[in-house]
Amino acid sequence: MILDLDGTLIDTIPDLAAALNRLLAVRGMADLTLAETASMVGDGVARLVERAFAFRGCQAGADDIAAYAADYAAHATEASRPFPGVADTLRRLVADHWRLAVCTNKPEAPARALLHAFGLDELICAVGGGDSFPTRKPDPRHMLATIAAAGGSPDRAVAVGDHANDVAAATGAGLPCIFAAWGYGTPAMAAGAAATAAAFTEIPALARALLPALAPPALALPPDGSAPGTP
Numbered sequence: 001m002i003l004d005l006d007g008t009l010i011d012t013i014p015d016l017a018a019a020l021n022r023l024l025a026v027r028g029m030a031d032l033t034l035a036e037t038a039s040m041v042g043d044g045v046a047r048l049v050e051r052a053f054a055f056r057g058c059q060a061g062a063d064d065i066a067a068y069a070a071d072y073a074a075h076a077t078e079a080s081r082p083f084p085g086v087a088d089t090l091r092r093l094v095a096d097h098w099r100l101a102v103c104t105n106k107p108e109a110p111a112r113a114l115l116h117a118f119g120l121d122e123l124i125c126a127v128g129g130g131d132s133f134p135t136r137k138p139d140p141r142h143m144l145a146t147i148a149a150a151g152g153s154p155d156r157a158v159a160v161g162d163h164a165n166d167v168a169a170a171t172g173a174g175l176p177c178i179f180a181a182w183g184y185g186t187p188a189m190a191a192g193a194a195a196t197a198a199a200f201t202e203i204p205a206l207a208r209a210l211l212p213a214l215a216p217p218a219l220a221l222p223p224d225g226s227a228p229g230t231p
Contacts, residue, residue, distance in 0.1 A: 003103070004159075004161035005102050005114065010082050010086070012114065014078075015072065015080045017033075017037040018075065020052050022071060023071065024053075026067075027064070029053075032055065041184050042163040042185070045130070049065045084199065086200050101124060101128065101146050101149065102115065108127055125150040132145070138164070138165040143175065159173075162182070163185045167179065167193050168192070171192055177192070178194065178196070181198050182197075
C-alpha cells in the first residue's frame with residue numbers, strides 16, 4: 001500500500017505554517033493562517049514557499065526556499081500529529097500482511113523524521129520523498145519507484161492520498177487510489193479516485209474491496225518470515 005504523508009498520515013500544517021510565518025516575518029510580510037497554508041500544500045517545499053510569497057504579492061528566491069527548508073526540517077515534529085486512528089490502523093494493515101510505503105513530495109529527511117517521531121517508521125518498508133527520485137507526484141514514476149523500493153508490484157498495490165497529485169500519480173501508475181477526505185485536498189480533487197474514505201480507519205476494508213484477489217491466504221508470509229508481500 002502506497003501512502004501519502006502530509007494530510008493523509010500526519011497533520012503537518014501547524015509546523016509547515018509556523019516555519020512559513022517565521023520566514024514571512026523576517027521578510028516583512030504578514031502571517032498565513034492554517035487554512036491558507038493547507039491550500040498551498042501538495043507540490044513540495046519550493047512550490048509551498050513560492051505560493052506563500054505570491055499570496056503576499058512577492059516573489060520567492062532560491063535563498064528563501066533554502067531558508068524555509070532548513071528551518072522546517074529543524075522543527076518538523078513540534079506540533080504535527082498523526083490523524084486519528086493512523087497508528088492502530090497501520091498496525092492492523094501490517095498484521096494483515098500489507099507492505100506499506102510512503103510516497104510524498106516532502107523531502108525524504110523530514111518525512112523520515114516525522115515517521116520516526118511518532119513510531120510509524122517501523123511499520124513502513126520504504127519512503128519515496130520529493131528528492132528521492134528524479135520525478136515527483138503527479139508523475140507516476142515517483143509512485144512506481146517507491147513501489148519498487150518497497151519490493152512491491154503495481155498490479156498488487158493500492159494508493160491512499162488527499163491530493164489530486166496522489167490520484168493522478170496512482171492512475172498513471174495503474175493503481176486504484178483511495179481519496180483521503182479528512183486531508184487538505186478539496187472534494188473536487190477526489191475525481192478519478194476509486195473510492196473515498198472519511199477516516200483512516202476505513203482504509204483496510206476499502207483496500208480489500210479494491211484488491212479482492214489479494215485476500216488471505218494469498219497474503220501469507222513467505223517461509224522465512226520476511227517482509228509481507230503486498231505494497
